[in-house]
Amino acid sequence: MSHSPKKITAQDIELPQNSLWRKLPLIGVALAVIGLGASAGIAWKGGKLHPQFYFSYLVAYAYWLSLALGGLFFVIVQFAARAGWSVVVRRIAEHAMLALPAFAVLFIPIALGLHDLYHWSHAEAVAKDLVLQDKAAYLNTTGFYTRAGAYFILWFVLAWYFWKKSTAQDESKEAAATKRMQIVAGPSIVIFALTLTFAAFDWIMSLDPHWYSTIFGPYYFAGTTLAIFSFISLMGVLLQRSGVLKDVITSEHYHDLGKLIFAFTVFWAYIAFSQYMLIWYGNIPEETVWFKHRGGAWLGMSIFQGVGHFAVPFFFMINRTIKRFKPTLIIGALMVLTVHYFDMYWLIMPTYHHHGPHFTIVDLTTFVGVGGVFLAVFGYGLARHKLIPAGDPRLKESLAFKNI
């Protein structure tokens, strides 16, 4: 073979018994309990939770969900495209996607806070509002719960199918499993695209029930891809720092992940610009109102979207060396993961804080809480299975992979 890939040993692809990574499920649960408990405690006012809790929670939820959905996207696309290079990093995305079922449970606070979050859920508000009456066929509580249920079932089925099949292949080494997943991946993309779009409509776009934008699904999608590429890069580097995956994930793989972060930074900006430019140019009041709510004291954060979410990562990630050198790559990845939070905040929070961004401690605690659940599931996967799809027939190709 050409590049004589390194022989992998068990130590390379399994977490050592005493590794801190093995405690990640516990740490995650602790973070979840502390974060969510503290959030509820702080926001508990007069026998009920303050609306601030629900909005902060929704931001955190949208953020961590985008990582899990991004993981699903990454996995199904690798199979659909019969990709070889990505095998050694795919397991990270697989564990991220495993968190999807947990988001069904995490949805409970959103369901409980429905009236605080969504204006359209108030019958008396709808009675006074002709537009909302027209929309009631879609924006109603029953429909909202039913659709959410459908998304979770479909996500659960997809995530579980690919996770189970891929991890089982570690031992069985069956090429047939890969073939099977390649076939399932095609229809999965269709399901993924539709569920993600309508979830984004239901949970985020309908916060402003009068407003609508056909590109809103791709907008949320762009964020999920950025999040997962950054997350994979970050986890890859962190795992390697703890002594595993040495020479398994190489600068070649990081280079590709960096290129994807770069490409999807541009894609995000393209989608965001298309939405903004067309609404600005059309200047139709029922559309511009959404951006009007993001002007005034929110203007700073709106401009930050252009600078922090596009210009800075663009010029940073364009450089080849930065993408191939781990410390600089994770600076880029962390930067993207951070601005992605502010993107979610910017999408959701102006509905509640009309007068400008207003960060509270609940924003932090809900973020930690929901993130704790995500990391617990992620850690559970890491601890139980090999760190790479060791039985994947394309593993050798991935190990020998070089950018030419």
Place this chain on the structure above:
Amino acid sequence: MAETTTSALSPEIQAAVNADTKTQLDDGVEKRVPLLLGDPSFNDVTEIVCRPVEWTVPRAWYIFFGCAAMLLGVLVLSTAYLFWEGTGIWGLNNPVSWGWAIVNFVFWVGIGHAGTLISAILFLLRQKWRTSINRFAEAMTIFAVMCALLFPTIHVGRVWLLYYVFPLPNQMAMWPNFRSPLLWDVFAVTIYGTVSIVFWYTGLIPDLATLRDRAKTRVRRIVYGIFSLGWRGSARHWQHYEKAYGMLAGLATPLVLSVHSVVSFDFAVAQLPGWHTTIFPPYFVAGAIYSGFGMVITLMVIARKLFGLERIVTLRHFDNMAKITLLTGSIVGYAYSMEFFIAWYSGNPYETFTFINRAFGPYAWAYWIMVTCNVIVPQIFWFKKARTHMGVLFVVSILVNVGMWFERFVIVASSLSRDFLPSSWDYFSPTIWDIAAFVGSFGLFFFMFSLFVRFLPMVSMAEVKTVLPKADPHHGHHDDDHGDDHHGDDHDHGDDDAKEEEE
């Protein structure tokens, strides 16, 4: 370099070419099947690709060329009459003041996009199979852009004032409106045309040198010699070439998205229901790639047969192209459903009316042709049998472009003909001159295309050779195949690799 070697295939190669879908595509996951069939040598590739340029021209080519030239004549005559008489000869009426000219413009620009996607984006994505079809698709891009540019040019009415579209300093201090997307179109499409030509020509240089070296007549030697810019195939040449190619790919990649996005702005910045919607830019881009692949498949099914390219353009290539067609067709279907859904969700009576009117109004026939051809028909590509069956591919690929033409027609005509003022509603019907200009533009396209397949290598020999197993410097450790190579055959791509080798 016997010219006859490839005209008759040896039995083993013929068997490889005729092998069933399963053998050609089923790589059993563990290993990748070779992209080219019958394990061709470097010389085989040269022979196969150069044959159509060097052989005695078959009668079929003359017939095809003649037909294209006649259609081109139709275009010239109809344009002459248009210049003489003005745009009144078209079926334009008061609400539908944009007719087939803009429809044809968007149609042709869209077709070009597959070429750029194949040459630039698939290059950056290391999709090696692209090497067999990129030259062909890029040529198609250039000719499609030519056809596209034709329509805005002739539709201005007073064509002698066309230079007004350019921001030229003038003593009247008259400038085009920089806030108009029509001006952005001028920039977007001219940049697109320029970059496409430069990219295409850069890729051609090594192959032109091969043709020069093989030339048997003085004229050929001189002409190909001039255009190959003194290419000798030295390592230094290759190094510069690869750098330039990579950079041009990087520059062309945003163009795949930007050009058709700007074209979509022509509609989407307006306030007209059915035009003004935020998903238009990505939706147009997906549609453009979709129609472009339709055209590549249509032409490739014919060219592959006619010019004996079966070893180079295999079922694998068609399988992949059909998959991209399915993907982009489904994205287009997604965009249609988003438009429809949001029209309903918005509760906006104008939006709702527009879409009900599209589906059930006077243009319902066009709308359902569009939905059938763009959304329903490509779903057949979920099946591998369909993706690798030449007949199915050919028919579907033509329907793809029928559907995409109607998509633009539906957008333009249905929204304009039923605008805000019911008293001004009207129905657009084309005249014979609308049809002549459109049909004639196919004449221009095929005229250029037949010249291309006659005088230029329609497959990038240099690039195809780099994806042969033999081009891998670690392949088998025997270099026998280099024996009768030509200049264009040098392959230094593996150099970097060799240095990093630890063996």
